Amino acid sequence: MMTMTRGLLISIGQHSDRGRKPVNQDFHGILIPEEPLLSLKGIAAVLADGISSSTVSQIASESAVKSFLMDYYCTSESWTVKTSARRVLDATNSWLHAQTRKSQYAYDRDKGYVCTLSAMVIKATTAHIFHVGDCRIYRVAGKALEQLTDDHRIIVSSEQTYLGRALGINPQLEIDYQTVEIEAGDTFILATDGAYEFVDQRFITSAIAEHAAELDGAAKAIVDEAYRRGSDDNITVQILRVDAVPQRDSAGIFNQTFELPLPALPEPRAMFDGYRIVREIHGSSRSHIYLAVDAETEGPVALKLPSIDLRDNAAYLKRFLMEEWIARRIDSPHVLKPMSQSRRRSYLYVATEFIEGQTLRQWMLDNPRPDLETVRGIVEQIATGLRAFHRMEMLHQDLRPDNVLIDKTGTAKIIDFGSVRVAGVAEAAPKSADEEILGTVQYTAPEYFLGEGGSPRSDMFSLAAICYHMLTGHLPYGAQLAKIRGRSDAWKLRYRPAIDAERGIPGWIDGALRKALHPDPYKRHEDLSEFVFELRNPNPAYLATRTTPLLERNPLLFWKLTTAILACAVITLLAVLRLR
Template identity: 30%
Template sequence: MASAQLSLSYGQAFVAPDRRRHRSSMSVLTPEVLQLSTKGACALISDSTSRNALAKQAGDISVRGFLADYFSTPDHWDVKTSVNRVLRSLNGWCFGQSRQVSDGSYVSSLSVMIYRGREAHLFHMGDTLVFRLRGAEFEQLSRDHVTDLGGYRYPSRALGMDASIDIDYARLPLKQGDIFLFTTQAVQGTLMPSDYVGLIRQDASDLDAACERLAQTARERAQERGYGGDQFCFQLVRIDELPEEEEDRPGKVYGDLPIPPELSVGERLDGLEVLSVLSRTAQSRVYRVRDVRSGREMVMKAPSPELSTRNAYLEHFLLQQWVVERVHSPFVVKVMEPSRPRRFLYYLMTYVEGETLTAWARRHPQASLAQRLDIAIQMGKALQALHHRDLLHQQVHPDNILIDKHGQVVLADFSACHMRDVDGHRRSRNLVRQVGLTEHSAPEYALDDEVGRRSDQYSLASTVYWLFTGELPYSLPTKDLLRHTDLEQMTYRSARTLNPEVSPALDDTLRRALAPQRALRFRRLSEFLHALRGPSGEARELSEAVESSREPTRFWQGVAGILLLLLVLSWLLR
């Protein structure tokens, strides 16, 4: 007999003259059986303020964004870790977008409930409302975070309101028959607890009808009391069935798989044949493999067989695939899905037919500054793609950058990649130290200071400086710094003394991005890239120089085409 699975029902109702302008959004998602056991089902509601010109967009984005990201988190993460990471990332995105618009904001209250196994996990920000009806007991589970300003009540501690966010969390045991109500602050002052219980219990088997009764009654009460009753929404979720006790355990997917053994050329693992060994380090193994079924070539990355199961890097390895899956850019390598179930712990990436930036520079010592600047801009775009997803790369250096046969840059290693400000700066720094500091690492990593996007900016600028000159910007390697007073010994070596093609403006741009003090660098990576291109169109002129160098090839290709056409015409006219 099949074991019971978590099962729930839900109903919804909106009251709005124009649904397209409604400032609230809500949803319930129950995934397939495998994800249901690992990630659970999700119900959530968001609400923005009536005075927000972007209220509808803010509510919709918070709901859709959360659902998309939460069910993409690694299966070995527990619910609290997954939700916190997703909410902090979503908060950073909403806060950043709000700063770029002058009319309205992406601020919204949000309540999320995850139903997994025999427990519910509630995450709450702002002033949305969550209640639980158990028997005749009706209890509010969320706290109202509001601020009174000029007679108006505004949500506080809401999503997107600040760069950091404080999330309420509660873990609740479930009972079969529990009913959870999600609604917004608009309902305050219209219904009493006894009203909720009575209206829901009239016919609890039809949750949509129960929501309609709540909405209609709330609207009537609001009109009787002389205030707006056109922005109500209600969502009810009922627990119909719970899994057995022994099934209430974390899903065993990638986190419980064994580390692959050491592999050699010709050996096979999960239908993947090893073609070559690309890298062996203390932390990982990287192989070029071919799927024997499809013939597709890929790159397999696996933890080092010597790693302990309690090693901090092993925990981070499980995040890397999720990190890469979140980033969509032609300058960042893509994750591939295996054609068979995995029996070992690894992930697959597209195989880039090319070479590292180190090898490229060695093979092209006479490459023009225009070509090198083009590569630098592409590296910046790859890093921007990560930063837009609130990710720090932390290991930008020439051996982590690939250039394919078409000259396109691809960022291909994420050994130290980490979510910004999620687990604190110390964890990011410790991860980089375990993977290993490089000569392009920012000084703050060696000095145990705070790190951030400007730390990535330094590594990028150091790599660009090396690309232009073949040298490092400082005689004292940053990874050898021991004390903050050592920063005084870091004297920038002008790139112009090593490569006269570098203009004074370009040299000043690198000097600023390579400032030993993090606060003195460009505030944003986009500012650095803009300055790198040159305010006077220097980059455009260099790009045109690259194009003009291709003109002879295009000319002879055109001549060959015309001759071929004449030959065909002469043959036809015989």
């Protein structure tokens, strides 16, 4: 069996037999979805082996395989393979364990709903391997096999062994995970112990070579040989051969949209794809945004069109294509909502809800000295929106006052998703050694300048910088962030304390900001909720009285005094030398 998409070509073969046992407790399956899931989620192959001491473990192995193949593809498309598979396997393990606890085998786990499991997900140019138990995954290396998994089997003696780990045996699941880069020609084998304990590697590789055109025949030949050599267990073999690998290109996920023509900038009162243009709301080198009215519903909408200046920039267009895809996967009252698409689109653009209000940047200009409670309220709303991104394994990466709208009710909404990093899509995209910093320098976390990539703590840094700016009227590091060229520059950053008696900023608020704005992401708060909590609840660690260093309180005076002391030392030294 073969499947191909945009350069990905995989041949598949599989066979299973109950062997000399009355019931086949093995279960296996491979699922190849249609696009766009094929690019976003990959191809999944799963093998489970029930344990012989249980009369119901065939139910466990069947449930485990079916739930993985069905539920994995129902997880968020924005999640990584690891996150998606782990969520599914954890849920399956909990269900199997609960079934045992409710059964007559509640106190004899070896007779309950237990099985081993090995799974492989091939996405783009990477194979993701998940393993618990004693099934095995091999990669063919010439006429030998490279074992990629470790057997979770405890050896008591030459005649007695038992499983150290299995699916459903404990409330919590400990599962091995690894990734393997794949190339055209790579062949992988998933096998139960009823196969690999009885057939030597040379026979397996020879069978695959002999049945290269039809791998089901190779799998059957291996199973038959294991039976002939005396296998007393169920026997299952799966074979996956990578005949060609795809190009790592996230834009391919959006091929249909990518083919849409780029629109000309419309004039007021003109009709544009079923919308009546009212006026331009915002225009910049990055995009053009118009207020329009839907001709069918008479409701207001905002239309975002690609920048005229960047239409020849392929990377920019890919990010533009991602914006609506991202927006449709975020559900939060504090994130801009896309309009439902009920008719065929003629051009490349994004239609979103229209928010009557102003950017946070304009709000800050209109309210240069906001009270602490107002600032806290805005920060909490933005944090709620950010958490919606983080739950989907997305990073905003360009949080700044211009990308937050405040409507007439005082509700804050995060807008502009052009810099958002989606972990699940990034797995299929090329990695550049010199990736562009997409955020605005003044609010961007230092780790981006070091080429280390971001994390939810990076978005926290940006949010804390906005909070600091609203409270003090300036930025915590001034223009220092733009000068970072290496790690030593990051450690030289000097935080300007936010304590201000006139503005009513207490020391414990400054302590929370100082921590969230630390140059080292691992020294910031672990989660956004912790930072938001500390903006309302004094952390005892920040209440201790401490003297702020003169360098932080008054850098100019510090350097003047340092220069004066050095001058005195030089004069004294010269006087001593003259006396000699």
